[in-house]
Amino acid sequence: MTWLITGGAGYIGAHVAKAMTGAGEKAVVLDDISSGIEARLPADVTLVRGSASDREVLDRVLAEHAVTGVVHLAAKKQVGESVEKPLLYYRENVTGLGVLLEAVVAAGVRRFLFSSSAAVYGVPDVDLITEETPCAPINPYGETKLAGEWLVRATGRAHGISTACLRYFNVAGAAEPELADTGVFNVVPMFFDRLTRGETPRIFGDDYPTPDGTCVRDYIHVADLADAHLAVAAHLDRSADGGDLTVNIGRGEGVSVRRLAELVGEVTGLPAEPVVEPRRPGDAARAVASAARMTEELGWTARRGMREMVESAWEGWCLHHPEARTAR
Secondary structure, three states, X not given: OEEXXXXXXXXXXXXXXXXXXXXXXXXXXXXXXXXXXXXXXXXXXXXXXXXXXXXXXXXXHHHHOOOOEEEEOOOOOOHHHHHHOHHHHHHHHHHHXXXXXXXXXXXXXXXXXXXXXXHHHOXXXXXXXXXXXXXXXXXXXXXXXXXXXXXHHHHHHHHOOEXXXXXXXXXXXXXXXXXXXXXXXXXXXXXXHHHHOOOOOEEEOOOOXXXXXXXXXXXXXXXXXXXXXXXXXXXXXXXXXXXXXXXXXXXXXXXXXXXXXXXXXXXXXXXXXXXXXXXXXXXXXXXXXXXXXXXXXXOOOOOOOHHHHHHHHHHHHHHHOHXXXXXX
Protein backbone atom coordinates (compact mmCIF):
# COMPACT_ATOMS: atom_id res chain seq x y z
CA MET A 1 0.00 0.00 0.00
CA THR A 2 1.53 3.31 -1.10
CA TRP A 3 -0.10 6.71 -0.62
CA LEU A 4 0.62 9.73 -2.79
CA ILE A 5 0.28 12.91 -0.72
CA THR A 6 -0.09 15.99 -2.90
CA GLY A 7 1.03 19.16 -1.14
CA GLY A 8 2.76 16.91 1.39
CA ALA A 9 5.54 19.39 2.21
CA GLY A 10 3.02 21.92 3.51
CA TYR A 11 2.02 22.52 7.12
CA ILE A 12 -0.81 19.99 7.18
CA GLY A 13 0.69 17.71 4.54
CA ALA A 14 3.93 17.16 6.46
CA HIS A 15 1.94 16.15 9.54
CA VAL A 16 -0.06 13.67 7.45
CA ALA A 17 3.17 12.26 5.98
CA LYS A 18 4.65 11.91 9.47
CA ALA A 19 1.53 10.18 10.82
CA MET A 20 1.30 7.79 7.89
CA THR A 21 4.92 6.69 7.94
CA GLY A 22 4.78 6.44 11.72
CA ALA A 23 1.90 4.00 11.33
CA GLY A 24 3.87 1.87 8.88
CA GLU A 25 2.30 3.18 5.68
CA LYS A 26 4.47 3.94 2.66
CA ALA A 27 4.14 7.47 1.29
CA VAL A 28 5.48 9.58 -1.55
CA VAL A 29 4.99 13.35 -1.68
CA LEU A 30 4.26 15.47 -4.74
CA ASP A 31 4.83 19.17 -4.06
CA ASP A 32 5.99 22.10 -6.16
CA ILE A 33 7.55 23.69 -3.01
CA SER A 34 5.86 27.00 -3.77
CA SER A 35 4.78 27.15 -0.12
CA GLY A 36 5.96 23.78 1.19
CA ILE A 37 9.28 23.09 2.93
CA GLU A 38 11.25 19.98 2.02
CA ALA A 39 12.92 19.78 5.44
CA ARG A 40 9.55 19.07 7.05
CA LEU A 41 9.36 15.63 5.46
CA PRO A 42 10.43 12.39 7.18
CA ALA A 43 13.72 11.02 5.83
CA ASP A 44 12.05 7.92 4.41
CA VAL A 45 9.50 9.86 2.32
CA THR A 46 10.36 10.49 -1.32
CA LEU A 47 9.68 14.02 -2.56
CA VAL A 48 8.80 14.54 -6.20
CA ARG A 49 8.92 18.21 -7.17
CA GLY A 50 6.06 19.06 -9.47
CA SER A 51 2.47 20.18 -9.83
CA ALA A 52 -0.51 18.04 -8.89
CA SER A 53 -2.16 19.24 -12.11
CA ASP A 54 0.68 18.14 -14.42
CA ARG A 55 -0.60 14.98 -16.10
CA GLU A 56 2.82 13.84 -17.30
CA VAL A 57 4.28 14.08 -13.80
CA LEU A 58 1.24 12.41 -12.28
CA ASP A 59 1.32 9.45 -14.66
CA ARG A 60 5.02 8.93 -13.92
CA VAL A 61 4.67 9.16 -10.14
CA LEU A 62 1.62 6.93 -9.91
CA ALA A 63 3.32 4.24 -12.01
CA GLU A 64 6.87 4.41 -10.62
CA HIS A 65 5.72 4.25 -7.01
CA ALA A 66 2.85 1.80 -7.57
CA VAL A 67 0.48 4.20 -5.82
CA THR A 68 -2.70 2.63 -4.47
CA GLY A 69 -4.22 5.64 -2.70
CA VAL A 70 -4.11 9.44 -2.94
CA VAL A 71 -4.40 12.10 -0.24
CA HIS A 72 -5.03 15.35 -2.11
CA LEU A 73 -4.00 18.39 -0.07
CA ALA A 74 -2.46 20.63 -2.73
CA ALA A 75 -4.67 23.68 -3.29
CA LYS A 76 -4.92 27.44 -3.14
CA LYS A 77 -6.30 28.24 0.32
CA GLN A 78 -6.55 31.95 1.09
CA VAL A 79 -10.10 33.29 1.27
CA GLY A 80 -9.24 36.92 0.55
CA GLU A 81 -7.04 36.01 -2.39
CA SER A 82 -9.82 33.84 -3.80
CA VAL A 83 -12.13 36.87 -3.90
CA GLU A 84 -9.49 38.85 -5.79
CA LYS A 85 -8.46 35.97 -8.08
CA PRO A 86 -11.41 33.62 -8.60
CA LEU A 87 -10.14 32.37 -11.95
CA LEU A 88 -6.87 31.27 -10.35
CA TYR A 89 -8.72 29.42 -7.60
CA TYR A 90 -11.09 27.61 -9.95
CA ARG A 91 -8.18 26.68 -12.22
CA GLU A 92 -6.00 25.36 -9.41
CA ASN A 93 -8.64 23.81 -7.15
CA VAL A 94 -11.17 22.47 -9.64
CA THR A 95 -9.60 22.15 -13.08
CA GLY A 96 -6.36 20.87 -11.53
CA LEU A 97 -8.32 18.36 -9.45
CA GLY A 98 -9.94 17.09 -12.64
CA VAL A 99 -6.51 16.41 -14.15
CA LEU A 100 -5.46 14.51 -11.02
CA LEU A 101 -8.62 12.41 -11.02
CA GLU A 102 -8.16 11.54 -14.69
CA ALA A 103 -4.66 10.27 -13.87
CA VAL A 104 -5.99 8.35 -10.85
CA VAL A 105 -8.63 6.63 -12.98
CA ALA A 106 -6.10 5.77 -15.70
CA ALA A 107 -3.69 4.31 -13.14
CA GLY A 108 -6.35 2.16 -11.49
CA VAL A 109 -6.00 3.81 -8.06
CA ARG A 110 -8.96 2.82 -5.88
CA ARG A 111 -8.69 5.14 -2.85
CA PHE A 112 -8.95 8.93 -2.85
CA LEU A 113 -8.99 11.20 0.21
CA PHE A 114 -9.87 14.84 -0.50
CA SER A 115 -8.91 17.77 1.73
CA SER A 116 -12.04 19.90 1.96
CA SER A 117 -13.00 22.71 4.34
CA ALA A 118 -15.69 24.00 6.66
CA ALA A 119 -15.80 26.91 4.20
CA VAL A 120 -18.25 24.82 2.16
CA TYR A 121 -20.94 25.59 4.77
CA GLY A 122 -20.73 29.37 4.53
CA VAL A 123 -22.25 31.01 7.61
CA PRO A 124 -25.00 28.66 8.84
CA ASP A 125 -27.00 29.86 11.84
CA VAL A 126 -26.79 26.65 13.88
CA ASP A 127 -25.17 25.67 17.19
CA LEU A 128 -23.40 22.63 15.72
CA ILE A 129 -22.62 22.12 12.05
CA THR A 130 -23.33 18.56 10.94
CA GLU A 131 -22.49 17.00 7.62
CA GLU A 132 -26.16 17.44 6.68
CA THR A 133 -26.09 21.21 7.27
CA PRO A 134 -26.79 22.84 3.88
CA CYS A 135 -23.69 24.02 2.04
CA ALA A 136 -23.78 27.67 0.98
CA PRO A 137 -20.20 28.93 0.55
CA ILE A 138 -19.77 32.70 0.49
CA ASN A 139 -16.42 33.02 -1.29
CA PRO A 140 -14.66 31.42 -4.27
CA TYR A 141 -12.39 29.35 -2.03
CA GLY A 142 -15.37 27.65 -0.38
CA GLU A 143 -17.07 27.27 -3.76
CA THR A 144 -14.05 25.47 -5.20
CA LYS A 145 -13.90 23.10 -2.24
CA LEU A 146 -17.58 22.23 -2.62
CA ALA A 147 -17.20 21.75 -6.37
CA GLY A 148 -14.17 19.58 -5.63
CA GLU A 149 -16.28 17.38 -3.36
CA TRP A 150 -18.87 16.96 -6.11
CA LEU A 151 -16.19 16.01 -8.62
CA VAL A 152 -14.49 13.55 -6.28
CA ARG A 153 -17.74 11.78 -5.38
CA ALA A 154 -18.98 11.62 -8.97
CA THR A 155 -15.66 10.20 -10.16
CA GLY A 156 -15.65 7.65 -7.37
CA ARG A 157 -19.15 6.45 -8.20
CA ALA A 158 -18.42 6.24 -11.92
CA HIS A 159 -15.13 4.36 -11.57
CA GLY A 160 -15.47 2.28 -8.40
CA ILE A 161 -13.10 4.42 -6.34
CA SER A 162 -13.61 4.68 -2.58
CA THR A 163 -13.58 8.38 -1.68
CA ALA A 164 -13.59 10.53 1.43
CA CYS A 165 -14.03 14.29 1.80
CA LEU A 166 -12.67 15.73 5.05
CA ARG A 167 -14.11 19.10 6.04
CA TYR A 168 -11.45 20.70 8.24
CA PHE A 169 -12.38 23.33 10.80
CA ASN A 170 -9.67 25.69 12.23
CA VAL A 171 -6.29 23.96 12.33
CA ALA A 172 -3.59 24.96 14.84
CA GLY A 173 -0.59 23.64 16.75
CA ALA A 174 2.36 21.46 15.74
CA ALA A 175 3.45 17.90 16.46
CA GLU A 176 7.06 19.14 16.49
CA PRO A 177 8.41 22.70 16.38
CA GLU A 178 10.02 21.98 12.99
CA LEU A 179 6.60 21.24 11.49
CA ALA A 180 4.92 24.44 12.70
CA ASP A 181 2.82 26.71 10.53
CA THR A 182 5.21 29.35 9.16
CA GLY A 183 2.52 31.45 7.46
CA VAL A 184 0.56 34.29 9.04
CA PHE A 185 -2.82 33.56 7.52
CA ASN A 186 -4.41 31.74 10.47
CA VAL A 187 -5.41 33.44 13.70
CA VAL A 188 -2.86 31.87 16.08
CA PRO A 189 0.27 32.75 14.04
CA MET A 190 -1.34 36.12 13.25
CA PHE A 191 -1.46 36.84 17.00
CA PHE A 192 2.14 35.64 17.41
CA ASP A 193 3.32 37.78 14.50
CA ARG A 194 1.87 40.98 15.92
CA LEU A 195 3.19 40.28 19.41
CA THR A 196 6.66 39.55 18.03
CA ARG A 197 6.64 42.92 16.28
CA GLY A 198 5.51 44.69 19.43
CA GLU A 199 2.03 45.28 18.06
CA THR A 200 -1.37 44.64 19.59
CA PRO A 201 -3.40 41.61 18.43
CA ARG A 202 -6.61 42.48 16.63
CA ILE A 203 -10.16 41.20 17.06
CA PHE A 204 -12.64 41.92 14.32
CA GLY A 205 -15.94 42.72 16.00
CA ASP A 206 -17.05 42.28 19.62
CA ASP A 207 -20.79 42.73 19.19
CA TYR A 208 -21.72 39.25 17.96
CA PRO A 209 -24.49 37.27 19.70
CA THR A 210 -21.97 35.14 21.63
CA PRO A 211 -21.12 35.02 25.35
CA ASP A 212 -18.29 37.60 25.09
CA GLY A 213 -19.34 39.26 21.83
CA THR A 214 -16.49 37.81 19.73
CA CYS A 215 -16.65 35.08 17.11
CA VAL A 216 -16.61 31.48 18.30
CA ARG A 217 -14.67 28.85 16.36
CA ASP A 218 -13.83 25.15 16.55
CA TYR A 219 -10.05 24.54 16.66
CA ILE A 220 -8.41 21.19 15.90
CA HIS A 221 -4.79 20.30 16.67
CA VAL A 222 -2.95 19.49 13.45
CA ALA A 223 -1.64 16.24 14.97
CA ASP A 224 -5.25 15.17 15.66
CA LEU A 225 -6.11 16.13 12.09
CA ALA A 226 -3.27 13.92 10.82
CA ASP A 227 -4.52 11.04 12.98
CA ALA A 228 -7.97 11.54 11.47
CA HIS A 229 -6.43 10.98 8.03
CA LEU A 230 -5.09 7.65 9.27
CA ALA A 231 -8.53 6.61 10.48
CA VAL A 232 -10.09 7.60 7.15
CA ALA A 233 -7.32 5.87 5.17
CA ALA A 234 -8.01 2.66 7.11
CA HIS A 235 -11.71 3.07 6.30
CA LEU A 236 -10.90 3.42 2.59
CA ASP A 237 -8.78 0.27 2.78
CA ARG A 238 -11.82 -1.61 4.05
CA SER A 239 -14.07 -0.27 1.28
CA ALA A 240 -11.74 -0.25 -1.72
CA ASP A 241 -14.47 -1.27 -4.17
CA GLY A 242 -16.45 1.96 -3.93
CA GLY A 243 -18.42 4.10 -1.49
CA ASP A 244 -17.96 7.63 -0.26
CA LEU A 245 -17.57 9.30 3.10
CA THR A 246 -17.99 12.96 4.06
CA VAL A 247 -16.91 13.98 7.57
CA ASN A 248 -16.27 17.05 9.69
CA ILE A 249 -12.88 17.20 11.39
CA GLY A 250 -13.16 19.26 14.56
CA ARG A 251 -13.49 18.91 18.33
CA GLY A 252 -17.12 19.94 18.65
CA GLU A 253 -16.11 22.66 21.12
CA GLY A 254 -16.26 26.41 20.56
CA VAL A 255 -13.59 28.88 21.68
CA SER A 256 -14.09 32.63 21.33
CA VAL A 257 -11.46 34.81 19.70
CA ARG A 258 -11.17 36.82 22.92
CA ARG A 259 -10.53 33.67 24.96
CA LEU A 260 -7.96 32.60 22.39
CA ALA A 261 -6.18 35.95 22.78
CA GLU A 262 -6.15 35.49 26.56
CA LEU A 263 -4.66 32.01 26.17
CA VAL A 264 -1.99 33.32 23.80
CA GLY A 265 -1.05 35.90 26.44
CA GLU A 266 -0.83 33.22 29.14
CA VAL A 267 1.37 30.95 27.03
CA THR A 268 3.68 33.61 25.62
CA GLY A 269 3.90 35.85 28.66
CA LEU A 270 3.40 38.81 26.34
CA PRO A 271 0.70 41.48 26.73
CA ALA A 272 -2.01 40.19 24.41
CA GLU A 273 -4.99 42.41 25.27
CA PRO A 274 -6.44 42.86 21.78
CA VAL A 275 -7.71 45.98 20.09
CA VAL A 276 -11.20 45.68 18.63
CA GLU A 277 -11.68 46.64 15.01
CA PRO A 278 -14.85 46.58 12.86
CA ARG A 279 -16.37 43.30 11.81
CA ARG A 280 -15.13 41.68 8.61
CA PRO A 281 -17.76 40.88 5.97
CA GLY A 282 -18.85 37.25 6.00
CA ASP A 283 -17.62 36.27 9.47
CA ALA A 284 -20.09 33.96 11.17
CA ALA A 285 -20.82 34.53 14.85
CA ARG A 286 -20.32 30.83 15.56
CA ALA A 287 -18.86 27.94 13.54
CA VAL A 288 -18.50 24.76 15.57
CA ALA A 289 -18.48 21.23 14.19
CA SER A 290 -20.42 18.20 15.16
CA ALA A 291 -17.69 15.53 15.20
CA ALA A 292 -20.12 12.71 15.98
CA ARG A 293 -19.86 10.95 12.62
CA MET A 294 -16.10 10.44 12.90
CA THR A 295 -16.53 9.04 16.41
CA GLU A 296 -19.50 6.81 15.66
CA GLU A 297 -18.42 5.46 12.27
CA LEU A 298 -14.61 5.44 12.53
CA GLY A 299 -13.92 5.49 16.26
CA TRP A 300 -11.83 8.68 16.02
CA THR A 301 -11.95 11.52 18.55
CA ALA A 302 -9.66 14.53 18.90
CA ARG A 303 -7.43 14.17 21.96
CA ARG A 304 -5.57 17.48 22.25
CA GLY A 305 -6.96 20.66 23.79
CA MET A 306 -6.68 24.35 23.06
CA ARG A 307 -3.78 25.06 25.41
CA GLU A 308 -1.71 22.30 23.84
CA MET A 309 -2.41 23.79 20.43
CA VAL A 310 -1.22 27.24 21.47
CA GLU A 311 1.81 25.95 23.41
CA SER A 312 3.03 23.76 20.55
CA ALA A 313 2.37 26.51 18.00
CA TRP A 314 4.38 28.96 20.12
CA GLU A 315 7.35 26.58 20.33
CA GLY A 316 7.29 26.25 16.55
CA TRP A 317 6.93 29.99 16.06
CA CYS A 318 9.91 30.69 18.31
CA LEU A 319 12.03 28.15 16.44
CA HIS A 320 11.46 30.09 13.22
CA HIS A 321 11.38 33.53 14.94
CA PRO A 322 13.92 33.47 17.81
CA GLU A 323 13.34 37.16 18.44
CA ALA A 324 9.85 36.33 19.69
CA ARG A 325 11.17 35.15 23.06
CA THR A 326 12.61 38.57 23.85
CA ALA A 327 9.68 40.60 22.52
CA ARG A 328 7.91 42.92 24.93
